[in-house]
Amino acid sequence: MDTELSLSRCSLEQRHQFRAASVNLAGGRKFSRFFSLVPKHHLSASERLETMLPTPSTSHVDYERIYEPAEDSFLLLDTISSESEKAFLQERFKLQVSGNVSSSPLVVEVGTGSGVVLSFVHAHAELIFGRSDILTAGVDVNRHACKATAVTVSIAEKEQQEQVKSHGFYIGNILGDLSTPIRPGSVDVLIFNPPYVPTPDLPALPGADDVEQTSYEVDSHLLALSYAGGADGMETTDRLLDELPNILSKDRGCAYILLCAQNKPEEVKDRVMSLDMNFSVETVGTSGKKAGWEKLQIIRIWR
Amino acid sequence: MKVLTLNFLTCAVKACKSSSDSFPLHPKDCELVSDELEVNSALLTNVLTRVDWKALTTTAAELGFPTLPATPPTPEELAGDEKMLKELHTLLMETQINEGKLVCGHCGHEYAVKEGIANFLLPNHLV
Numbered sequence: 216m217d218t219e220l221s222l223s224r225c226s227l228e229q230r231h232q233f234r235a236a237s238v239n240l241a242g243g244r245k246f247s248r249f250f251s252l253v254p255k256h257h258l259s260a261s262e263r264l265e266t267m268l269p270t271p272s273t274s275h276v277d278y279e280r281i282y283e284p285a286e287d288s289f290l291l292l293d294t295i296s297s298e299s300e301k302a303f304l305q306e307r308f309k310l311q312v313s314g315n316v317s318s319s320p321l322v323v324e325v326g327t328g329s330g331v332v333l334s335f336v337h338a339h340a341e342l343i344f345g346r347s348d349i350l351t352a353g354v355d356v357n358r359h360a361c362k363a364t365a366v367t368v369s370i371a372e373k374e375q376q377e378q379v380k381s382h383g384f385y386i387g388n389i390l391g392d393l394s395t396p397i398r399p400g401s402v403d404v405l406i407f408n409p410p411y412v413p414t415p416d417l418p419a420l421p422g423a424d425d426v427e428q429t430s431y432e433v434d435s436h437l438l439a440l441s442y443a444g445g446a447d448g449m450e451t452t453d454r455l456l457d458e459l460p461n462i463l464s465k466d467r468g469c470a471y472i473l474l475c476a477q478n479k480p481e482e483v484k485d486r487v488m489s490l491d492m493n494f495s496v497e498t499v500g501t502s503g504k505k506a507g508w509e510k511l512q513i514i515r516i517w518r
Numbered sequence: 519m520k521v522l523t524l525n526f527l528t529c530a531v532k533a534c535k536s537s538s539d540s541f542p543l544h545p546k547d548c549e550l551v552s553d554e555l556e557v558n559s560a561l562l563t564n565v566l567t568r569v570d571w572k573a574l575t576t577t578a579a580e581l582g583f584p585t586l587p588a589t590p591p592t593p594e595e596l597a598g599d600e601k602m603l604k605e606l607h608t609l610l611m612e613t614q615i616n617e618g619k620l621v622c623g624h625c626g627h628e629y630a631v632k633e634g635i636a637n638f639l640l641p642n643h644l645v
Contacts, residue, residue, distance in 0.1 A: 318565070392638070395638060423639045
């Protein structure tokens with residue numbers, strides 16, 4: 216952060232270049248965000264519109280302070296709406312269980328950013344879960360991201376309503392650190408696109424009052440929090456993983472977490488298995504078979 | 519944030535997690551707003567089977583809503599009681615906390631709610 220702070224007098228363009236360079240040096244990430252090098256096998260948002268479930272509009276979001284949807288976000292959308300994951304979720308959350316109606320699932324996204332992922336799940340709840348009585352909520356450490364998510368959800372909702380289609384029930388965004396405000400045992404589906412880029416340092420977590428200020432330094436810090444993951448890019452993800460046994464519901468909790476190759480996914484999966492004797496873990500989505508330093512995958516953790 | 523959200527939140531301070539006093543958080547000086555929404559009885563029924571009723575009763579009383587019965591209505595009771603359905607719909611689905619504070623009954627920390635967003639980031643001495 217010190218280097219970023221020292222750039223406070225640079226032009227916007229210089230800042231972008233700096234961020235791109237620093238991220239590149241740090242060993243990877245989210246490069247489509249910085250260089251527009253979207254791999255061929257990956258569709259842009261507008262292309263996705265024609266072939267898949269529509270991507271929620273985030274054109275109102277200020278990307279100077281909120282993480283812009285990128286390849287990782289789209290991989291989450293594609294994975295959660297894939298035939299195999301729909302089948303998993305529909306079986307797990309089916310409405311009728313031995314003659315009784317099962318209660319409404321609670322979906323919580325940690326680190327909502329623009330809100331593109333949560334809004335997608337919210338808008339297409341019925342297609343994904345086979346039921347529309349899905350409660351959705353978000354947590355983000357960035358107040359602007361919390362507000363942006365609420366707007367993205369409401370735009371996606373209106374689009375569904377205009378087409379006389381259903382959507383979930385959004386209960387709000389919370390400003391907070393990962394799952395710390397969530398009551399234990401209450402989350403049925405947790406979604407997390409973490410700050411996964413390996414970096415020499417982890418940006419400090421803002422305190423209760425810091426987030427109320429607005430300045431270029433604060434905005435840069437908030438953006439850094441959205442991608443900088445410290446050692447192996449895993450420092451923040453590890454904190455969330457430690458909490459999973461507590462916050463996931465005992466009978467049907469599951470989680471979708473995005474990892475990049477430098478996070479050492481196989482080691483992460485071994486660690487997940489050691490957290491709770493009832494956990495299972497599987498890779499359920501990848502960014503393609505091309506070898507390379509940017510390869511992404513989604514793991515699903517469930518009991 | 520919806521009033522319903524309070525049923526899924528607890529104090530963010532680690533030492534409070536094991537105390538039953540940290541749930542539910544207590545609304546203080548809250549400004550409520552209401553969205554007019556169509557009653558969705560299926561949603562309400564399926565949400566009610568997962569809420570902590572005792573906590574909801576406390577929340578409703580603290581926000582000045584009509585006293586809830588001691589036990590939650592069964593789906594059949596709810597279907598046959600339009601007044602109850604409407605009251606619960608108003609409390610859980612329509613009402614939002616826009617401004618105010620949420621107070622932990624264990625450590626006394628107050629979480630500020632601004633523009634409908636509760637701030638659960640902790641001051642340094644509580645992290």
